[in-house]
Amino acid sequence: MINRCRLIAALALLAFIVCAGAMPTLAQAPVKIGVLTPLSPPGDASAGQFIVRGAKMGAEDVNARGGVLGGRKIELVIEDDSGTPEKGAAGFRKLATQDRAVAVIGQFHSSVMGAVQDLAEQFKIPVFSTQASAKGITERHLTYTFRTHVIDPDRVALWNRWIKQQGFKRVVVLAENTDYGVGVVEDCKRLFKSMDVGAELKTMIFDRAVVDLTPQLLEIKSWKPDLFINVGIGTPTYLIIKQASDVGLFPATPMLVSYDLPSRPEFWKNLGEKGNYLTFIVYYHPTMKLTPRGEAFRTKYRAEFKEDPVYGALNGFAQIWLLADALNAAKSDTGDNLAKALLAGKFEGWNGAISFTRGEGPYWQQWTPPMLFMQYTKPDQAFTEAKIIFPPEFKTGDLLKK
Amino acid sequence: MDVYLLSQYVLSGVVIGVVYSLMALGITFIYGIMKMINWAMGEFYMIGSYVQYALLATLLGPGQWWIALPLAMGAVFVLGLLTQRLLLRPMYVRGVERRDEYATIVTIVLMVLFRNLAVVLGGPNQYAPRDYARPTTLLTLPISGNRFVALLATLVLLGLFYLLVKRTWVGKAFRGAAQNRVGIQTAGVDVLRLDMVAFGVGVALAAAAGALLAPDFLVYPEGGAISTFKGFEIIVIGGLGSILGSVVGGVLLGVIEALGSVFLSPAYKDLYGFVFLIALLVVRPTGLFGERERLV
Numbered sequence: 253m254i255n256r257c258r259l260i261a262a263l264a265l266l267a268f269i270v271c272a273g274a275m276p277t278l279a280q281a282p283v284k285i286g287v288l289t290p291l292s293p294p295g296d297a298s299a300g301q302f303i304v305r306g307a308k309m310g311a312e313d314v315n316a317r318g319g320v321l322g323g324r325k326i327e328l329v330i331e332d333d334s335g336t337p338e339k340g341a342a343g344f345r346k347l348a349t350q351d352r353a354v355a356v357i358g359q360f361h362s363s364v365m366g367a368v369q370d371l372a373e374q375f376k377i378p379v380f381s382t383q384a385s386a387k388g389i390t391e392r393h394l395t396y397t398f399r400t401h402v403i404d405p406d407r408v409a410l411w412n413r414w415i416k417q418q419g420f421k422r423v424v425v426l427a428e429n430t431d432y433g434v435g436v437v438e439d440c441k442r443l444f445k446s447m448d449v450g451a452e453l454k455t456m457i458f459d460r461a462v463v464d465l466t467p468q469l470l471e472i473k474s475w476k477p478d479l480f481i482n483v484g485i486g487t488p489t490y491l492i493i494k495q496a497s498d499v500g501l502f503p504a505t506p507m508l509v510s511y512d513l514p515s516r517p518e519f520w521k522n523l524g525e526k527g528n529y530l531t532f533i534v535y536y537h538p539t540m541k542l543t544p545r546g547e548a549f550r551t552k553y554r555a556e557f558k559e560d561p562v563y564g565a566l567n568g569f570a571q572i573w574l575l576a577d578a579l580n581a582a583k584s585d586t587g588d589n590l591a592k593a594l595l596a597g598k599f600e601g602w603n604g605a606i607s608f609t610r611g612e613g614p615y616w617q618q619w620t621p622p623m624l625f626m627q628y629t630k631p632d633q634a635f636t637e638a639k640i641i642f643p644p645e646f647k648t649g650d651l652l653k654k
Numbered sequence: 655m656d657v658y659l660l661s662q663y664v665l666s667g668v669v670i671g672v673v674y675s676l677m678a679l680g681i682t683f684i685y686g687i688m689k690m691i692n693w694a695m696g697e698f699y700m701i702g703s704y705v706q707y708a709l710l711a712t713l714l715g716p717g718q719w720w721i722a723l724p725l726a727m728g729a730v731f732v733l734g735l736l737t738q739r740l741l742l743r744p745m746y747v748r749g750v751e752r753r754d755e756y757a758t759i760v761t762i763v764l765m766v767l768f769r770n771l772a773v774v775l776g777g778p779n780q781y782a783p784r785d786y787a788r789p790t791t792l793l794t795l796p797i798s799g800n801r802f803v804a805l806l807a808t809l810v811l812l813g814l815f816y817l818l819v820k821r822t823w824v825g826k827a828f829r830g831a832a833q834n835r836v837g838i839q840t841a842g843v844d845v846l847r848l849d850m851v852a853f854g855v856g857v858a859l860a861a862a863a864g865a866l867l868a869p870d871f872l873v874y875p876e877g878g879a880i881s882t883f884k885g886f887e888i889i890v891i892g893g894l895g896s897i898l899g900s901v902v903g904g905v906l907l908g909v910i911e912a913l914g915s916v917f918l919s920p921a922y923k924d925l926y927g928f929v930f931l932i933a934l935l936v937v938r939p940t941g942l943f944g945e946r947e948r949l950v
Contacts, residue, residue: 467912
């Protein structure tokens with residue numbers, strides 16, 4: 253009997269020692285967040301690099317302030333999706349099964365986001381669109397899909413307002429054959445009618461892999477548009493600008509680039525003076541008033557990289573903080589609890605409070621940043637010096653035509 | 655249909671087709687001598703564009719493209735010699751069975767290796783050298799100065815290549831090797847050394863295309879992928895092993911793609927060449943200028 257008591261006591265002591273030894277390890281186990289983003293072609297690798305940059309700074313910031321869930325550090329697991337759905341899906345599976353990531357951010361290409369969001373449902377892991385804007389992403393009303401970026405119908409509606417304001421009469425849209433490009437063309441056709449834009453619309457979809465667009469640009473030129481909307485992503489955007497300039501289409505005809513690629517530091521290196529007079533959409537401007545968190549990021553970013561942050565970096569940074577706050581609110585790192593906390597809470601973003609509601613259509617678990625139209629008016633002009641030409645409430649200059 | 659506009663479409667196809675024929679010429683030349691397909695040809699095109707950009711951005715300055723071009727070709731020629739000597743030559747000296755499969759595997763591995771090396775060394779972003787010349791007009795076609803320069807340089811390179819093959823002793827050896835590798839060895843030609851030079855010349859032609867098109871089509875790790883497809887399409891259209899076929903095939907492909915993308919849909923631009931190729935192979939399996947195999 254005494255021996256049996258001793259045995260039980262010894263086992264209890266052993267169990268205590270094992271648990272006591274394991275507890276600090278468990279408490280300090282990092283919380284892994286996946287950053288699945290394009291870091292190699294054919295994806296927009298430059299965009300992915302900025303997102304990673306922001307996410308890393310976000311994780312450093314969170315960890316420097318004590319981490320999450322009572323002292324656990326955030327650990328980023330970075331995966332390259334190359335802008336292709338198959339690589340995106342493989343990357344997501346790895347993050348979910350091998351790395352045990354609690355959430356995934358960094359999605360840039362809508363086609364890839366479309367592929368990984370089904371996996372997010374399957375593994376019950378929240379996935380964030382950082383810069384993927386196709387409306388179908390949130391229109392599917394999935395539980396684990398969140399977005400802190402604009403949606404394409406809003407983008408198109410805004411440029412329709414601009415077209416009306418400027419009085420453009422012949423508008424051409426040249427879009428790549430991706431979910432983003434095709435979606436924008438469909439939105440354009442629909443909203444041109446419903447918004448009564450009062451201009452003639454011509455749309456063309458090109459194969460993203462094609463590098464010579466001269467015949468299409470000659471055709472566009474012969475149609476004599478008074479506005480040319482460039483819906484390429486990454487390399488095709490540059491090819492269109494260059495080749496449109498070569499055939500004499502741009503800048504004689506104003507060109508609007510559908511996203512913020514021209515705000516990146518490499519823009520002028522790639523285009524030289526051919527980038528002058530370009531109009532483009534941005535979601536961040538250096539004169540914007542940011543939240544304290546956003547302001548601290550901007551100051552640190554400027555000090556570290558000697559340049560202004562671009563929107564992708566800001567959004568990557570904000571999404572890490574958003575997840576950190578949601579993890580603390582949920583007091584749990586399971587995907588289910590995290591998704592509930594994201595829906596219930598209000599979080600400090602880079603330029604305002606972020607909250608997710610389940611609205612109609614694409615406004616499902618969606619938060620939208622502002623959109624501004626900017627224009628370069630001289631070669632090698634700094635992004636900080638470019639004029640805001642639309643919307644009227646933020647305008648600092650008028651559209652300059654050559 | 656506006657004839658003026660039609661002439662522009664045709665001319666734009668001709669210009670790009672001629673430049674792409676450099677790539678095709680490289681592929682067909684290597685095939686003609688070594689009887690192997692180099693699947694990494696696009697990567698040699700890409701390396702040519704990187705070397706050109708690096709030379710212009712660092713050593714030479716933006717205006718010196720005409721000095722950078724032969725240097726880029728030379729650098730890739732040397733890389734080609736080394737590649738052939740170290741990786742491809744063993745299959746010719748040791749009587750390897752299934753030599754074609756060996757060459758396919760080696761060059762596909764090289765393709766992946768070079769592409770990833772470009773990401774590691776140059777980063778995944780695009781680069782562009784400054785324009786070689788100001789935009790100009792070719793007959794009815796408004797054209798970038800770069801493409802005009804590329805067209806002229808391609809014509810010069812094609813002329814030099816023709817002279818090399820037709821008017822020099824080495825060219826005679828190349829033609830001999832293309833006809834009969836065993837026969838030419840009996841005439842005292844070191845066919846293994848000839849292979850090495852042929853491989854170097856072939857990849858240097860691809861590098862020239864990459865360097866010439868760099869300002870227009872940008873410099874990035876996957877930049878050669880599309881040109882590889884074009885090169886293979888062209889040699890099948892023109893006839894494998896035919897130099898004239900490479901040029902004619904290039905022009906035909908360029909024009910077909912240009913017209914197809916305008917009159918049908920730009921979304922399927924790459925498809926039109928393949929449809930033409932399939933149709934041509936049904937009627938003429940050897941391509942336009944290819945020859946039937948002659949067995950004795």
